[in-house]
Amino acid sequence: MTAQADTAEWLSGFIADLPTPFTHRDEIDTEAFGRLCERQIAAGATALVVGETAGESSTLEPAERAQLVRIAARVARRRVRIIAGAGSNATDRAVTFTQAAEAAGADAIMSVVPYYNKPMPQGMAAHFRAVAPATTLPVILHDIPSRTVKGLADETLLELAAVPGFVGLCDGSGDIARLVRLRSRLPADFRMLTGDDATSLTYLAAGGDGCISSVTNVAPDLCVAVARHLRAGRLHQARELHRRLMPLAALLEREHPAALKFALALLGFMQPATRLPIVQLGGPAKAEVAQAMAELADEYLAAAQ
Template identity: 85%
Template sequence: MTAKATTKVISSMAANADSAKWLSGFIPDLPTPFTHQDEIDTDAFGRLCERQIAAGATALVVGETAGESSTLEPAERAELVRIAARVARRRVRIIAGAGSNATDRAVTFTRAAEAAGADAIMSVVPYYNKPMPQGMAAHFRAVAAVTTLPLILHDIPSRTVKGLTDETLVELAASPRLIGLRDGSSDVARLRRLRPRLPATFRMLTGDDTTSLAYMAAGGDGCISSVSNLAPDLCVAVARHLREGRLYQARELHQRLVPLATLLEREHPAALKFALALLGYMQPTTRLPIVQLDTTAKAEVAQAMAELADEYLAAAQ
């Protein structure tokens, strides 16, 4: 690599780190709408993207947990990124889920996401394999090496069994290419423990809506959210109140979200898809092995939605 090329790469990496302030607030983890023929409903997905942009989201996560990533074909992953990028028109960042428990596939998905127009990559801790910490570090370094895009790690021990250790995260965060963590541990104490050890530019976001207020109040930057798919304006208001020091108002609004967020977490993403179907944005269709909610669960979600049907949801219908 020439000196000029090296300088360009270093400048790009520094710009990515410096511009990571957009990775904050409530960022929706978008579901993937399917037709009854089990194909991506491209029109519905475009509407979901536009709704979030209009509500003030700073970024959209596509093809990740809520998007049923493990059942998406490679071409479908790329299609979701292309649709989101076309709708966004650079108004918000597009974060592409590109994780896998096989490093070579994570590398392939990452390259494809960048080619499709993603602005950042979200890469989950390898699941099922239970790699040692050194293996996790090598996995993420291999992914970061094949893209010019910033990389966001996703640590969710309830799904991967083994999570990122503090030491591994601190080691990885030293690279300016890795700009943040989606923390699915629901452990606010972990945030307090890690924050002094991480670069000031490294962004810490929870993946748990129910504890998101406590997480952000303790110094977290935001939440990769499911419930913001349903009440984006309410979530934007919570983040704004908290940012401007109005903790009481933020707490009052957040409490409205908790009952619904708890139900979404219980049967994710089937409950989210059913709730969005109630609002008329998409069909509740899921892809096996995820199935649609049973009658009891549907009634619970419908009731929680009715209780949240204030001016925020009314404006969205």
């Protein structure tokens, strides 16, 4: 197994965790998904995550997972990397999903900690060690304890990070202290990304490499600017732009991904349709998201004047 060596360039900054648009027939809206991909690329994204948390991966059929990868790869035309969500709580299925994603044109795999089963650390390590040899693509681990119940222990992460093929972690714990605690113990080229928009600025300022983001779906240019200012050492400018995003980011996190889909529907990019057991936002929540987006737009206009 060989992993791509140039992860530093593309596995960084704000990377959109793309939602999966559905039609009124509960089928993937391929045109809308293509628009979402192109919008991120035009804004300067280096990679796209498809079929993961925002993509409602747990209710996608295997063929739909592969379909999303094929669409994203066709739209991207090698301009950005396509990271395919390929996780499962069953190891054999995670292997199958991983191989299917590679065959469909993915450039990297994101594999989540097995959920519901609550495996012991040795079981988690064995799970991921079975996934990595099943593909020639780099594998990004995904630790999101709020959804998996049990998190990836530090020692297990350090063990896996030393294995060829594992190139990074999407850390959804929101624990910035973990980054500080582990950064010096991890391989220099192992990428550390947060999955939490709320703490993304602090995470990047503390030495993190990027953020797998929900809010960048709505305001990609603003998120690209935050990362650009941070790289240039302009912390004040990055902090100010990040502050503008936070009210909307908090609302998107509260009812994810229904709120994200509604926000993108307001912008005209897709329908707000979700797949059960996720339902669409109710009236009060819609009003809050609409208000936050209006306030963000007002700030854009004020900054442009």
